[in-house]
Amino acid sequence: MEKDITINVHIEEDEDTTTVGTVLNLRGDHFESYGRARRNPVDNPMPLIGEELALARALNGLQVQVMEAAQEKIATFLSE
Secondary structure, eight states: OOOOOOEEEEEEEOSSEEEEEEEEEETTEEEEEEEEEEOOTTSOOOHHHHHHHHHHHHHHHHHHHHHHHHHHHHHHHHHO
8 A cells, every 4th residue: 555645844034044844644634734944043044955854853753643643553552
C-alpha cells in the first residue's frame, strides 16, 4: 500500500522576518504549526536562509504534534 500525504506550507516575508505556517490533515487528525526566523540587523539579507529556518521550525512543530498523537493512540490501544 502506498499513500501520498500533503503538507500545506504558507510563507510570509518582510525585510527582517520570515514566518511559515504548515498544515497537515492525516486520517481525520488536524495539525498546524508555525515557524519564524528573524534576520539580525547587522547581517546581509539572505531570504533563503530565513525560509529554511522558519520552515524547519514549523516542520519540527508538526513532527512533535504527530508523534504525540501517535503516542496517545498507542497508550489508548495498550490500555484497552
